[in-house]
Amino acid sequence: MDFDYSSEQEALRDSVRRFVEREYDWERRFALIRSPVGVDPAHWAVFAELGWLGAGLSEEAGGFGGGATENALIAEELGRGLVTEPFIAHVIAAQLLAAVQSDTVTDLVMGEKRIVPALQEAVGRGDWRIVESEASGAFSITGVKTLVEGAATADRLIVSARSTQGIGLYLVDAQGPGVTQKAYRTVDNRRVADIDFNTAPAIQLAVGAAAETAMDQAVDHGIVALCGEALGLMDAALWATRDYLKVRKQFGTAIGNFQALQHRMADMLIETEMVRSLLYHALGAINGNDSAARAAAISAVKATVSTAGLFVGGQAIQLHGGIGVTEELNISHYYRRLFVIARQFGDDDLHLDRFAAAVDSAA
Structure with a gap:
């Protein structure tokens, strides 16, 4: 088995490493983690411009022809620099939208929209498969999601909820009616939020086995x-x-x-x-x-x-x-x-x- 990265993957790694060295020195990071939102919006624009937001998606899904290896490479270099941008949340959101064939994935890859997943609940203790939030009526969500990274700067949320048809995925306006965020900082200086959905209007993306x-x-x-x-x-x-x-x-x-x-x-x-x-x-x-x-x-x-x-x-x-x-x-x-x-x-x-x-x- 060949464990060497391709020349394109090595170039991707080098671009992330150069970004960290150039834009994320120790003093700048300290200033960011002490700021109200903990991230620099300009950094996300750079991520989009350099193609990192679509590097882990196939061309058919709206990305640039990569996959999990590209995402892991990017995350590894961001980890070395202790970068606080919610890249892992982006990876999950992009894969969710690609799986349900949503046109919104293009906005996500281009950095025009910030969409993050809200999948975890306190009762699950990290297990995303345990879902007690409910979807009812003409798709409204009621329940509480925890540890939602990037919620404060998000335009939309991808929420898991249970209905009579089974577990479904729904798109919710992050600042819309029925959505209340309780933001806080974790021990690693990341910004997350617990989100209370009170009959929040939603768009169904998929339900049941899909x-x-x-x-x-x-x-x-x-x-x-x-x-x-x-x-x-x-x-x-x-x-x-x-x-x-x-x-x-x-x-x-x-x-x-x-x-x-x-x-x-x-x-x-x-x-x-x-x-x-x-x-x-x-x-x-x-x-x-x-x-x-x-x-x-x-x-x-x-x-x-x-x-x-x-x-x-x-x-x-x-x-x-x-x-x-x-x-x-x-x-x-x-x-x-x-x-x-x-x-x-x-x-x-x-x-x-x-x-x-x-x-x-x-x-």
């Missing part, structure tokens, strides 16, 4: 991109720690020469490379026809990220010592983001259960 299939596939794409971001965070934390151990001295020598610390760095490297390998496996399975194999591969990497990410982030902080937990150093920010990712769209327990169920169904 909606559930679209939702599962879209969230799987989002999880793969999320794991790509985690890989970028882990890799950045690993090498930042290596560089620190080379210059921090104790007893007249760099502490990186101490064998005990070298062993801990080796453990961090092993965990990072394990996530990388499982991510490659998930990328190979995501477009296959075997839904059980896809679910198993994606849950395997997500469960591993949920534990390995916290291990690498925690070791990075410990090896830096007291300075590792300070606001001014990027190490603590890597850990905070990895902490949130560990629970986003399900923790390791949820994905171990999903992995086991997928393996049993394939047996």
